Amino acid sequence: DAGITQSPRHKVTETGTPVTLRCHQTENHRYMYWYRQDPGHGLRLIHYSYGVKDTDKGEVSDGYSVSRSKTEDFLLTLESATSSQTSVYFCAISDPGQPQHFGDGTRLSIL
Amino acid sequence: DQQVKQNSPSLSVQEGRISILNCDYTNSMFDYFLWYKKYPAEGPTFLISISSIKDKNEDGRFTVFLNKSAKHLSLHIVPSQPGDSAVYFCAASDSGAGNQFYFGTGTSLTVIP
Numbered sequence: 001d002a003g004i005t006q007s008p009r010h011k012v013t014e015t016g017t018p019v020t021l022r023c024h025q026t027e028n029h030r031y032m033y034w035y036r037q038d039p040g041h042g043l044r045l046i047h048y049s050y051g052v053k054d055t056d057k058g059e060v061s062d063g064y065s066v067s068r069s070k071t072e073d074f075l076l077t078l079e080s081a082t083s084s085q086t087s088v089y090f091c092a093i094s095d096p097g098q099p100q101h102f103g104d105g106t107r108l109s110i111l
Numbered sequence: 112d113q114q115v116k117q118n119s120p121s122l123s124v125q126e127g128r129i130s131i132l133n134c135d136y137t138n139s140m141f142d143y144f145l146w147y148k149k150y151p152a153e154g155p156t157f158l159i160s161i162s163s164i165k166d167k168n169e170d171g172r173f174t175v176f177l178n179k180s181a182k183h184l185s186l187h188i189v190p191s192q193p194g195d196s197a198v199y200f201c202a203a204s205d206s207g208a209g210n211q212f213y214f215g216t217g218t219s220l221t222v223i224p
């Protein structure tokens with residue numbers, strides 16, 4: 001959808017391990033976002049980027065870091081995964097003043 | 112603190128009738144509002160948007176209404192079809208404060224054939 005690819009699509013890992021999720025776009029959009037979706041909470045913003053090497057925190061950024069070294073790639077890293085980070089993670093892209101377009105999500109389970 | 116609220120977790124409607132999904136917001140600086148539809152195991156898909164300079168926007172069977180004084184927006188689907196069964200999220204943005212979007216918790220719509 002809209003040239004967004006998330007990888008992996010599914011991952012199971014253990015508490016304390018590092019995890020990196022990747023978002024790749026082919027649309028050359030300026031903004032990229034990482035959200036998590038949990039029951040009863042909707043979509044909550046973790047981090048976003050407004051350009052290469054320009055990132056900012058969202059409302060649930062604790063325990064997560066991001067990097068954007070190229071326009072097309074936005075990485076989300078859990079340095080030491082915890083069970084509370086079990087969730088579905090969505091990447092989104094947009095240009096200023098335009099709707100966001102979402103990837104198909106990554107289902108992450110931390111045991 | 113949830114800035115965008117969808118107080119109805121679920122809604123069931125008969126096929127052919129109108130579906131009305133509601134959304135409230137608290138931040139008076141929000142000036143751009145959107146609705147997304149989400150099927151299981153897929154990402155949200157953009158449906159329709161409205162700017163605060165308007166009070167209505169229509170796209171086929173979908174109409175969004177904005178009441179700024181009440182800080183309320185609604186999505187009307189007429190006529191409802193079984194394929195409309197999905198979770199609907201509303202979202203809002205303050206265009207003067209970057210490109211962040213705030214989402215509601217979603218309403219699960221079931222259209223009964």
